[in-house]
Amino acid sequence: MQSKKYLQLTLAILKPHIVKSPFALQKIRDLIIDNNFKVVRSRRVTMPREEAELFYKEHRDKFFYNRLVTFMCSGPSDIHILAAHDAVAKWRQLMGPTKSYQAQYNAPDTIRGTFGLSDTRNATHGSDSTESAEREIAIFFKDFDTKKWYDSEEIFFNFGRLHFDPISFVHTIDKSYLEKQNEHIEE
Ligand code: ADP
Numbered sequence: 766m767q768s769k770k771y772l773q774l775t776l777a778i779l780k781p782h783i784v785k786s787p788f789a790l791q792k793i794r795d796l797i798i799d800n801n802f803k804v805v806r807s808r809r810v811t812m813p814r815e816e817a818e819l820f821y822k823e824h825r826d827k828f829f830y831n832r833l834v835t836f837m838c839s840g841p842s843d844i845h846i847l848a849a850h851d852a853v854a855k856w857r858q859l860m861g862p863t864k865s866y867q868a869q870y871n872a873p874d875t876i877r878g879t880f881g882l883s884d885t886r887n888a889t890h891g892s893d894s895t896e897s898a899e900r901e902i903a904i905f906f907k908d909f910d911t912k913k914w915y916d917s918e919e920i921f922f923n924f925g926r927l928h929f930d931p932i933s934f935v936h937t938i939d940k941s942y943l944e945k946q947n948e949h950i951e952e
Pocket residue numbers: 824829833862863884885886887889890891893
């Protein structure tokens with residue numbers, strides 16, 4: 766099957782203070798679904814320090830680096846691969862500005878405006894480009910093959926019927942629908 770790239774993938778992280786707060790977690794999950802993102806993969810993990818350091822390596826010389834990495838390793842985060850049209854920009858728009866206080870002032874209805882507690886604890890992460898998304902997905906989903914996903918799954922995430930499991934918070938391709946389609950083709 767040919768890759769068409771109708772959908773973009775982005776990496777979203779719900780940071781530790783969100784995972785600790787069931788209300789905030791549910792609200793952000795609802796926003797993801799209500800905004801028509803498809804959840805391609807999900808995992809909950811307390812980040813090992815080496816992974817957090819690799820993930821944030823572009824910030825290693827910043828004054829907030831140590832505090833950021835320590836916070837990210839302080840408890841479980843929910844990490845998601847999200848698919849949507851223009852997913853990178855769309856997710857960053859929903860998140861709002863990086864700095865929570867600025868977000869509270871200028872974009873109070875965004876995720877960071879609503880759930881950010883400080884410039885470090887700003888609720889969520891979102892890739893800033895498709896290249897970053899690919900790099901970040903490879904860090905946290907080592908067995909995820911982006912090319913293979915585009916070749917064999919994207920079309921179903923875009924046009925097909927999906928099953929959504931709200932507990933594991935992931936969309937999967939509805940196999941019964943696929944089988945019916947195949948029967949139809951064979952007839
Ligand atoms: P974004 O997450 O919006 O892409 P950056 O890539 O610039 O923002 O920063 C990565 C993370 O570092 C932010 O999400 C935030 O947790 C933290 N951070 C950024 N700027 C500051 C700051 N001035 N003080 C404390 N933490 C910061």
